[in-house]
Amino acid sequence: MAKVLMKGNEAIGAAAIEAGCRYFFGYPITPQSELPEYMARELPKVGGVFLQAESEIAAINMVYGAAGAGARVMTSSSSPGISLKQEGISYIAGAELPCLIVNIMRGGPGLGSILPSQTDYFQATRGGGNGDYRLVVLAPSNVQELVDLVIEGFDIADQYRNPVMILGDGMIGQMMEPVELRKPKQRELPPKDWATDGTKDKRKPNIINSLYLAAEELEAHNQRLQEKYKKIMENEVKVxxxxxxxxxxxxxxxxxxxxxxxxxxxxxxxxxxxxxxxxxxxxxxxxxxxxxxxxxxxxxxxxxxxxxxxxxxxxxxxxxxxxxxxxxxxxxxxxxxxxxxxxxxxxxxxxxx
Amino acid sequence: MEERIIIAGFGGQGVMAIGQLLTYAGMIEDKNVSWLPSYGPEMRGGTANCSVVVSTEAVGSPVVVSPTSAIVMNKPSLDKFEPAVVEGGRLFINSSLVDRKSNRDDIEVYYVPANEIANELGNMRVANMVMLGAYIEASKTVSLESILEGFTKVFGEDKAHLLPLNREALEKGAEVVRNQLATTV
Structure with missing residues (x-):
């Protein structure tokens, strides 16, 4: 397609739809509200679902559910809203589900301001939720790269069954630059044979869960996660x-x-x-x-x-x-x-x- | 070539819109461009501004701190951005609403009675286009044709019938600059 001039927030939405994302659950907050607005307008046109949840906590748990059913799904928010989502993010990481989470950062701590900041670096890279988990965190510097990383981010999430976060600031969300939607490098994506999309009487039920009460089981689960993170560290560094x-x-x-x-x-x-x-x-x-x-x-x-x-x-x-x-x-x-x-x-x- | 432009006025004067038009026109001409609005907690009727960069090189900072050109649509914007314009830069003042002259003697200053001209054209809302016409005439950053090509992209196809009026507004703004240059030379 030809280049078009797009606002960062809207470009994220266009890229997500291009990547096959058909489900968006969110709650408005400045400076990212153009993104849910875009999704509310555009997702129904491609047979998708936009849902404004009653809260950020509800939204991230809807993402948890949709991801568990094998859908390409995303949510977005800005700093204080992302803080509210941390519990769900930890559950999604624990249950090893792919999804895209967008944080268009604003000033903090607390409600802070609506102006651009990068104050959620620790939260994004160290984990704002509980447990030994990691998000793949992508930090675009211009709107074209933002679009590229959104599209590739869905693939990374699917490849590793891991939540991926786009970490931008209010500036990249609000600014307009020329963008072109283009395909990322081809990846071999594993089938989503773990998804809870109905047994059709052909297999045992799949279970999506992050609860492992037996010590040995949880330790083994954590070791598996660490091995996965090691692979991501080996393969996915971008600089x-x-x-x-x-x-x-x-x-x-x-x-x-x-x-x-x-x-x-x-x-x-x-x-x-x-x-x-x-x-x-x-x-x-x-x-x-x-x-x-x-x-x-x-x-x-x-x-x-x-x-x-x-x-x-x-x-x-x-x-x-x-x-x-x-x-x-x-x-x-x-x-x-x-x-x-x-x-x-x-x-x-x-x-x- | 790198033009770093601040366009400022009060809300409703269309400063964001002409910024987007300029950015679109730059893109049409295969230049590197960025548009960044001020989006702070502004009051209704308060000041609004946007930063536009049009460059033959990759755009570095999208935040314009020292503009090579500033287009100011009201007096608070003149007070705020007049000192920031780089030496040898350009300042475009909407003289319909700003009653003072610029204090700078190291930049090119253009006085454009944008509201009066828009009034004469029968639509107050094209005052911003008059300013944009003045700007592109003086700076040659993009062509008038590229601005018009971007018009329906920014405002939508349903506004295509307003193209002739907007072309006239752009041309009137350009004329002000030509006349001012003719009298100063």
């Missing part, structure tokens, strides 16, 4: 990096903030500075290995986020103490400017911090 073999300072940033970092880098290059970039596209599994490729003479890593320093933990894990790790962040809906980043890089260069 973009720039000039890290030569850079004196490397910026680590994800999502929309990586674009602001790129603007800062091209300005710094004009002034003769050598600055690289590592942009994790998967926040879990995290691209730890990419940091091994940074040249030995690098003076430090500057992590830039719209929070008070959450990904900075992963950057520290990645560099294993080899380089000093610096941080610049804004909160409350304030967006770091290229000039702020430039200033910080120059200070690292000058040994001022």
């Amino acid at each position: 973009e990096s720039y000039n890290i073999e030569d850079a004196d300072v490397v910026i680590a940033a994800y999502g929309t903030i990586s674009r602001i970092a790129k603007t800062a880098i091209s300005q710094l290059e004009k002034e003769g500075y050598k600055v690289g970039l590592i942009r994790p596209i998967t926040l879990w599994p995290y691209p730890y290995d990419e940091f091994e490729k940074i040249n030995d003479k690098c003076k430090g890593i500057l992590t830039v986020e719209m929070n008070t320093g959450q990904m900075v933990d992963d950057v520290k894990i990645a560099v294993k103490g080899k380089f000093p790790v610096y941080f610049h962040g804004r909160t409350g809906g304030m967006v770091p400017t290229p000039d702020e980043i430039i200033d910080k890089v120059k200070k690292i260069y000058g040994g001022e911090i």
